Amino acid sequence: MRITLVVPCFNEVDIIEQFHQAVSHELAATESTYEIIYVDDGSKDGTLAALTGLAADDPSVRYLSFSRNFGKESAMLAGLRHANGDAVILMDADLQHPPELIGRMLDLHDHGFDQVIARRTRAGDPAVRTVFARAYYWMINKWAEVELIDGVGDFRLISRRAVDGLLELPEYNRFSKGLFAWIGFDSVVFEYENVKRETGRSRWSFRTLFEYGLDGLLSFNNRPLRAAIYVGLSLSLLAVGYAVWIGIVTATQGVKMPGYATLIAAIAGLGGLQMVMLGVIGEYLGRVYFESKKRPHYLVKATNCRSSVADPLGPGGRA
Ligand code: UDP
């Protein structure tokens, strides 16, 4: 069996050598042949030089370097496109995904699972973040049609046919957690102890997490648009009810004119609601806009991938 390891790297120069040693050790211990594809996502810290160095010493290393930072989703996509393995393992370069788990993943794959998913515990996470995450996953699983599991990220093994399935999803907005769930196939989840990042910085801040959360809500369904219809209908009903009530009160008790507070509250409340709904529509429209441009997901600046499967929409490729 051939294994491909896909590793997106963004400014990981401090740890990449250590990472490479650790995974090479684990991979050599398996009976399979392997290749490691490092995707340099437009790093500014010499990651590319480190990667060319690794490639010069180790024939199993392949690398791609993007012309700028296109984001981890694009980096993973590039790696998957170039992977030749019968199974692909996606892994972060920062050693937060323990290389020791590779063997276990391969074992589970041998039992016939197309996706072997590693799920981290939330040990060591800030409590607030854990609470938000729990609430979020609860909500999104009620809402969206694909099931997302708390603590599950991109660290996983994917069989060849599942990879081919993923590559058939051409969308520009790639919410990979959802894509992985969307393709289906037999999956198994196993848990590992959360590891703290040792060098460098995580790309997540509260704001980026919030936006990622919104992405998740919007990427896989049109329920927010439906919600607008229901909210609108309920408000109209409420308004009719209120009008009838005012009519009755006026008829029985004569005309009174308090109502100022009610009026202001209604104007502000309804104005806010309308803006939110406009935002929701705008968000979907923006997605349509980006999809319709059909831009490539990334541009490659340097690579040693001989068999480069051209990005069908990307550099050199003509859509
Ligand atoms: N990464 C990337 N492009 C980016 C940001 C991150 O390729 O724009 C890589 C990064 O080098 C690492 C992985 O994606 O290998 C996960 O990033 P990070 O550790 O910042 O995220 P977290 O572990 O906090 O989810």
Ligand code: MG
């Ligand atoms: Mg990390």
